[in-house]
Amino acid sequence: DASDTEKGTYDHFMLKEIDEQPFVIRKIIQEYQDEQDNIKVDGNIRAAMLDADRIYIIAAGTSYNAGLVGKQVIENIAGTPVEVHIASEFSYNMPLLSKKPLFIFISQSGETADSRAVLVKTKSLGHPSITVTNVPGSTLSREADYTLHLYAGPEIAVASTKAYTAQIAVLTILAVDTATEKGIKLNFDPLQELGIVASVMESLTDQKERFAKLAKEFFTGMRNAFFIGRSTDYFVVQEASLKLKEISYIQAEGFAGGELKHGTIALIEDGTPVIAISTQENVNYSIRGNVQEVSARGANTCVVSMEGLEQESDNIVLPRVHPLLTPLVSVVPMQLLAYYAALHRDCDVDKPRNLAKSVTVE
Ligand code: G6P
Numbered sequence: 001d002a003s004d005t006e007k008g009t010y011d012h013f014m015l016k017e018i019d020e021q022p023f024v025i026r027k028i029i030q031e032y033q034d035e036q037d038n039i040k041v042d043g044n045i046r047a048a049m050l051d052a053d054r055i056y057i058i059a060a061g062t063s064y065n066a067g068l069v070g071k072q073v074i075e076n077i078a079g080t081p082v083e084v085h086i087a088s089e090f091s092y093n094m095p096l097l098s099k100k101p102l103f104i105f106i107s108q109s110g111e112t113a114d115s116r117a118v119l120v121k122t123k124s125l126g127h128p129s130i131t132v133t134n135v136p137g138s139t140l141s142r143e144a145d146y147t148l149h150l151y152a153g154p155e156i157a158v159a160s161t162k163a164y165t166a167q168i169a170v171l172t173i174l175a176v177d178t179a180t181e182k183g184i185k186l187n188f189d190p191l192q193e194l195g196i197v198a199s200v201m202e203s204l205t206d207q208k209e210r211f212a213k214l215a216k217e218f219f220t221g222m223r224n225a226f227f228i229g230r231s232t233d234y235f236v237v238q239e240a241s242l243k244l245k246e247i248s249y250i251q252a253e254g255f256a257g258g259e260l261k262h263g264t265i266a267l268i269e270d271g272t273p274v275i276a277i278s279t280q281e282n283v284n285y286s287i288r289g290n291v292q293e294v295s296a297r298g299a300n301t302c303v304v305s306m307e308g309l310e311q312e313s314d315n316i317v318l319p320r321v322h323p324l325l326t327p328l329v330s331v332v333p334m335q336l337l338a339y340y341a342a343l344h345r346d347c348d349v350d351k352p353r354n355l356a357k358s359v360t361v362e
Contacts, residue, residue, distance in 0.1 A: 013155075017156070018205060018339065024152045025201065028151055028169045028194070031151050037191065039173055045148065051128075053098045054097075055102050058105050058118045059087060059106040064084065065164065066163075074175040077186065077190075078174075079179070088362070090121075091121060105119055106133075110137075110140040113359060115140060120143075130148060132147075149170075194328075197329060200319045200329045204332040211340055215337045219248065219344070225250050226267070226294075229254070231283045232324075236326075248347055268298060271299075275303075275304065279330050291303060302316075304318065
């Protein structure tokens, strides 16, 4: 399919790849489903997951951010403890490993040298490994015991978008498969919930003009920006800030709402953009308190909430999805805001300065 590696009617690969996300989610549902509409995962991977007493996720960049969400999903659904580690830091401060560790490498390209270095090390210690990648046949895919394919299609833009959501979706499927094998009963239908996610993604990518306008309103002339969230939303604000800094060169940070008063709030000036995400009922009240605190100090606040938790002044209200799957949809406005912020600033969206699509040196 030529459309995979060509921009077609799009000005940038990044926007095309943002738009492809609903299709990728549907593709993943299809690829990991059997004739009876049950989730199917390779038998060896299933056995490795069941055997593990603890999972160690190793990744870099956006894949690391997806791993943070993956941890929450796997622990909640499958009940296996998970640690997430930045690949480049792992060897300096290697955690004490459990009796039966399983290593999961998340890597869009499958070529990240820092992740590979960890794989070489853990393999030499005799530990089992799975690579979750968009490129089967890549180095990490060949060298790990097993591979889980993302089915996202080639990702060309340096800033990763569809790989992030594909990684979360595939880890969700993996978690559900493990839960089923363990006899854990789920109170929701995961494939149906992922189908809802795909439709919600579509409703968001259909509103590009709105996000272009918001990006202009919040980021024009700005040197820095902050993203805040609690719980699940804290993981997404880290990805949101990475997206913005990568392509717009605005210095951006993602903070846990509760950490604001421990230092960050000192950075708030008149007009500083603060984007808050609120998709979880148990933190809605507290994160809104944080929004008020920064707003009282002059911040220009933008609130993205989930239907059912919204307030009238919210800038974006996301249609409802399952609470564990909110990162799959709350990240889409963040990707679009970053895209339009970069565009308004005349940045080279697909090829930001100093960055490479895959970093093959340690
Ligand atoms: C580079 C890319 C990022 C990516 C990271 C990890 O820094 O610019 O977009 O998230 O590498 O890449 P991987 O292929 O291992 O997911």
